[in-house]
Amino acid sequence: MRIYRAKFVVPVDSTPIENGAIAVHGGLIDSICAWHKVTRVADVEVIDFGDAAIVPGFVNAHTHLELTNLARKVPPTPDFPHWILRLAKLIAVEANAQEQVEVAVREGVRQSLAVGVTTIGDIARRPQWSRAALSQTSIRAVSYGEVIAVGAIRNRLDVAVADAMNREWQSERVRVGLSPHSPYTVEQHGLRECARRANAANAALDGQTNPLFSPLGKGGEMIRPPGEIREIVDDSPDRTSPNKSIPLCVHLAETLDEERFTLQGDGPIADLLKSLGVWDEHIPMPRLRPVELARHCGLLTPRTLLAHANYVNDDDIQLIVRSGASVAYCPRTHHAFGHAPHRFREMIAAGMNVCLGTDSLASNPSLSVLDELRFLRERHPDVLIEMVLAMGTLNGAKALGFEDECGSLMVGKSADLVVLPLERPASSWDEMFHSNVQPVAVFAGGRRVEASDINIVTPFIPPCKGGRLCTNTRVEFIS
Numbered sequence: 001m002r003i004y005r006a007k008f009v010v011p012v013d014s015t016p017i018e019n020g021a022i023a024v025h026g027g028l029i030d031s032i033c034a035w036h037k038v039t040r041v042a043d044v045e046v047i048d049f050g051d052a053a054i055v056p057g058f059v060n061a062h063t064h065l066e067l068t069n070l071a072r073k074v075p076p077t078p079d080f081p082h083w084i085l086r087l088a089k090l091i092a093v094e095a096n097a098q099e100q101v102e103v104a105v106r107e108g109v110r111q112s113l114a115v116g117v118t119t120i121g122d123i124a125r126r127p128q129w130s131r132a133a134l135s136q137t138s139i140r141a142v143s144y145g146e147v148i149a150v151g152a153i154r155n156r157l158d159v160a161v162a163d164a165m166n167r168e169w170q171s172e173r174v175r176v177g178l179s180p181h182s183p184y185t186v187e188q189h190g191l192r193e194c195a196r197r198a199n200a201a202n203a204a205l206d207g208q209t210n211p212l213f214s215p216l217g218k219g220g221e222m223i224r225p226p227g228e229i230r231e232i233v234d235d236s237p238d239r240t241s242p243n244k245s246i247p248l249c250v251h252l253a254e255t256l257d258e259e260r261f262t263l264q265g266d267g268p269i270a271d272l273l274k275s276l277g278v279w280d281e282h283i284p285m286p287r288l289r290p291v292e293l294a295r296h297c298g299l300l301t302p303r304t305l306l307a308h309a310n311y312v313n314d315d316d317i318q319l320i321v322r323s324g325a326s327v328a329y330c331p332r333t334h335h336a337f338g339h340a341p342h343r344f345r346e347m348i349a350a351g352m353n354v355c356l357g358t359d360s361l362a363s364n365p366s367l368s369v370l371d372e373l374r375f376l377r378e379r380h381p382d383v384l385i386e387m388v389l390a391m392g393t394l395n396g397a398k399a400l401g402f403e404d405e406c407g408s409l410m411v412g413k414s415a416d417l418v419v420l421p422l423e424r425p426a427s428s429w430d431e432m433f434h435s436n437v438q439p440v441a442v443f444a445g446g447r448r449v450e451a452s453d454i455n456i457v458t459p460f461i462p463p464c465k466g467g468r469l470c471t472n473t474r475v476e477f478i479s
């Protein structure tokens with residue numbers, strides 16, 4: 001067991017603790033309390049980070065790590081369809097081969113972990129290559145396999161969906177999701193088919209019993225005492241994970257051009273499809289707003305993440321809230337494209353789960369959720385700081401279906417921790433939002449991440465950087 005101590009421990013789902021301590025055992029949070037409630041005994045390492053805040057690992061709910069190599073190559077412009085066209089051309093050359101994809105994903109993970117992002121919702125154009133790369137790293141992910149099937153390439157639907165839902169690389173840590181890209185790159189039939197297949201997979205798996213994780217064998221006999229199940233889970237290969245439900249993600253209501261296209265079937269998005277060479281006269285015109293269309297096609301579910309939702313009216317918000325779907329707001333990307341103000345506050349007030357994403361490095365200078373939080377804090381100082389932090393942590397975990405594993409500092413959850421230094425003497429944990437300091441330590445599953453390496457360095461190497469190691473101290477939590 002190890003104890004991490006800091007001036008502030010910020011659990012997110014409970015009150016921040018001044019002079020707090022977190023005990024980590026077996027990669028999980030074992031205890032969390034004020035330091036004065038810890039009784040010293042013997043032989044436990046205590047790492048004191050001093051004037052710092054320990055917060056949960058950040059969750060970047062919407063990104064495209066495959067595009068990491070395209071950083072700064074297609075600066076965002078107000079003409080979104082034109083930007084997509086330039087991006088598509090660049091992807092065909094620079095982000096299309098297996099090695100390009102794998103290098104980009106690994107580099108994206110390295111950059112993410114370095115800034116404290118321990119969980120991501122990642123869109124994968126090349127799901128198997130992306131997931132293979134993700135699986136070699138320490139990050140936790142939902143890898144949403146992307147489907148594009150419209151007009152001249154509508155017959156790609158079946159192959160693309162099968163590829164996206166391929167569970168070859170499914171594990172407890174890297175989960176498979178499905179992403180029909182948008183209402184203008186997947187036709188109504190395709191959107192409905194994606195929803196149907198994901199929901200069918202969910203329904204089938206909801207009722208499925210995996211004998212490995214059940215105390216009862218096929219004949220009803222007890223094959224393993226319940227007490228042993230934990231050990232079996234820990235030792236089993238990742239691919240036997242019981243969590244195989246298929247979450248959905250769709251770029252929705254991102255631009256007014258998209259809305260015009262789904263309502264009228266024309267405008268800059270139609271021109272984009274023509275420029276891409278996929279337009280044909282059989283592309284259906286739904287005559288629905290994007291959110292209405294998503295609902296009509298069965299895409300709005302509690303396991304759905306809507307990327308952006310930049311242009312939604314009151315009715316749209318109510319539809320999303322009633323469905324239980326989440327929204328990933330990408331503040332700096334949103335700003336870079338010059339969109340109208342995002343309605344995240346009204347969404348949250350209406351009861352929606354709103355989380356944060358960076359989108360790709362093609363439209364954002366970094367993959368840092370902390371940078372998004374600081375950006376948001378600066379522009380919306382009136383928004384409760386606890387709410388802002390939750391958007392970058394727990395809300396993202398909920399949106400991705402990882403809320404039982406991460407997103408807050410709670411006993412039993414994974415020890416995904418970010419240590420942020422504060423001004424000395426630190427008077428409040430929210431000072432972390434008012435500086436540009438980067439994490440001095442990041443832990444994923446209890447193990448320290450080395451910024452120079454995508455992989456975790458096995459358990460703690462004392463003396464640690466940015467923390468004072470006090471050995472030969474055994475402590476016991478009395479509460």
Ligand SMILES: [Zn+2]
Pocket residue numbers: 062063064123251307359360
């Ligand atoms: Zn995106």
